[in-house]
Amino acid sequence: MREYAIIGGGIGGCASAALLNASGKDVVLFEKEPYLGGCASTFRHKNRYYNTGATTLCGYGEGRIVRKLFDQVGVNPDLIRSDPSIVVIHGDKTIPRYQDVERFIQVINEAYPHPKHTDFWHLIYMLATEFYTMEGYYYSNASRIQKLYSLCSFYPLLRKFWRYLFEDATTFIRRFYGTLDPYYLDFLDAQILIVSQVKSDSVNFLTCALALGYTFETNYYAVGGMGKVCETLTSKISDVHLSHPITSIQKTDKGFQILSHRESIEAKAIIMGTSYFESSQWIHESNINSYYKRYEHLNNHQSAFLLYLTIPNSREFAHHYQLISDNMIPFTLSKSLFVSISDPNDTKLSSDSTLSVTASIHTDERIWLSLPKPEYTHQKEHLATLLTQWICDTLMIDEHSILERFAATPKTFGRYINRTQLGGIPMHRHNLLPNLPSNDTPIEGFYTVGDTSYAAQGWPGVVMGAFNLMKVIR
Ligand SMILES: Cc1cc2nc3c(=O)[nH]c(=O)nc-3n(C[C@H](O)[C@H](O)[C@H](O)COP(=O)(O)OP(=O)(O)OC[C@H]3O[C@@H](n4cnc5c(N)ncnc54)[C@H](O)[C@@H]3O)c2cc1C
CATH class of the missing domain: 3.30.70 (Alpha-Beta Plaits)
Known part of the structure; x- marks a missing residue:
């Protein structure tokens, strides 16, 4: 009987497996494909390599969450700093998103002149920096009482940011600037979309600030491909099974029975690193499927x-x-x-x-x-x-x-x-935290991680979920 079986070697599965392994737990990781990473993998096609989806790594700066993950696991990914983190090309304008806020404000003033840019981008910078360094909160979904307790841990965060939570970002930005050039809004929306999966009229201003502010964080290019970062992360785990799709999961008296085409193993606890919206296709266990069904409405396709x-x-x-x-x-x-x-x-x-x-x-x-x-x-x-x-x-x-x-x-x-929905749970302002899945569930020993679970998508969001998982497992 294994202690933890982790299904899916995307960022979520790899980060959770690596953290559990580093804390001395017995883990086994199953990945369907012959390589790790999922949306953040690197694949070979006709003898050349390509990143599958994710290409930028944020959150590895000093004191940030992805750095903490690698430090805790005791491995170093091979990275090169990207500054500017992105070069935006909008019609005839080229806007490098420099990490240095003053340097960026100079560029934005030249591209879309406006007297409010300095105040606006300083606010974005301040909100993003403060948010990314806040700690202490966690989110549990195991029972109503545990959910309530965990939500109380968000109080300091709420107190600090409440005025940015209840208004959609377009209204906030319009009020801030007085007038809003639709062309400049396109520039903002394009960046908000890649982080939050919705545009400015559907996110609150805090989410908008985090999406616009991530380029002020240190951003990295992954040498050898994004998939290599997951390989490095799991390099100390002895039991990583590649090309090993799990076909069925059954609850037993002592835990779970996990079946693949090759074998059947038993584990006391299971951590699903696969998408909430698609796992029911291949899991044949009614209470797990009814749990997933609860969150089907969050799928925006x-x-x-x-x-x-x-x-x-x-x-x-x-x-x-x-x-x-x-x-x-x-x-x-x-x-x-x-x-x-x-x-x-x-x-x-x-x-x-x-x-x-x-x-x-x-x-x-x-x-x-x-x-x-x-x-x-x-x-x-x-x-x-x-x-x-x-x-x-x-x-x-x-x-x-x-x-x-x-x-x-x-x-x-x-x-x-095994997934066609690729955006995780959109950070829509109506998708309030108490209505979202966490990394623990009401099913004993059944945990989830990844971008359809708490906290969000991308390296920082998914890794935040893996750390939350460690808290709720305890
Ligand atoms: C096009 C695109 C670009 C992106 N760009 C960035 C970016 O630049 N930076 C960034 O930080 N984020 C980016 N993201 C987001 C980021 O890639 C995802 O949020 C993150 O990779 C999701 O990780 P995950 O662990 O939740 O799931 P997944 O990546 O979906 O991993 C799930 C894993 O489970 C495996 N699996 C599925 N079924 C089974 C089964 N039955 N048995 C065993 N294994 C199974 C899959 O093969 C997969 O490897 C991008 C996403 C996309 C789609």
Whole structure:
């Protein structure tokens, strides 16, 4: 009988397994694919490597939560600092998002002149910095009483930020600036969307500040691909089973029986690192499925379309770009495209004088999942062509020099990592904490982690959940 079985080797599963292992617990980690990382993995295609989805690592600065994780586990990821963390290209404007707030304010004043920028961006900087350093709160969902106790731990946070919690960000920003240029709002919205998965009219101002302020945190490029960060994180765990999809989980008197095509093991506790919205497809245990069902309404079906390119290493690029168009891009939910280019010194992703490109844009999974094959193929090719041209025109890449090009839709993600919804739980201002899942559940010994659990998506959000898990497990 194992102590903890962790299902899914994404950021959430790897972080939880590594923390438990570091505290001397007996853990076994199962990952469906032959490599770790899930949305934050790195895969091989025709002998070249590409980051699957996530490309930026935030939260590894001094005293920040991702740094604490690696310090606690006792391993160091191979990272290069990215400053500017993103270069935003909006029409004819280029806005590098420098980490230094004063340097950034200078740039924003040149791009969208306004006398209120200094006050606004100082407020964003202050809120983000204070929030990211606050500690002491935790969230439990095991019972009503435990939930109530845990919510009390948020009191200092509430007291500090309450005035930014109850108004949507667009109204707040409009009031702050007096007037609001819709073009500047597009710039803000594009960045809010990539962090919170909704636009400024749907988030409260605190969430908006965290989304706009994450570029003032130290941001990193992962050498050898994002998947290598998860490999490093789990390097001290002896029992990591790759290419090992779990097909069934059953509750027993003593814990859980976990089945894969290859074996059956028993564990006292189970930690699900898989998506809340999709796990019911392959779990055949009625009380677990009814638990997941409770949160089905939080699924906004948001997903991503990915374009992967190999280009020649012919000139210098930033690590990350965000391109913003004046118009919505067909078959997507967005006007903006996030483009990441491998560092030329990264010998894995940038081999043979080439660079690896991962570009992503928000889409709705329903635009893709129900299409008959010919329409699906046509739509995929149409969007891939359009995005390739956009990238080439904006970043001055000769389209004929592209050595490899292929794309992934929500359907592709479903096939590989068992999930088509890729945005986690959107940070919509009506998705209030007491209504959200935590990392513990009312089912004894059954825990969850990842971006559909507490706290949020991305490295800092998912790692915050792994630390919360350690608190509620105790
Ligand atoms: C396009 C895109 C770009 C992003 N960019 C960034 C970024 O730049 N920076 C950032 O911090 N975040 C980014 N994010 C968000 C971040 O990648 C996710 O929030 C995070 O990776 C989610 O981790 P997770 O552990 O919750 O789940 P997942 O990554 O979904 O991991 C779940 C794992 O479970 C495995 N699994 C599924 N079913 C089974 C089964 N039956 N048995 C065993 N294993 C199973 C899957 O294969 C997968 O590896 C991005 C996300 C996307 C989609």
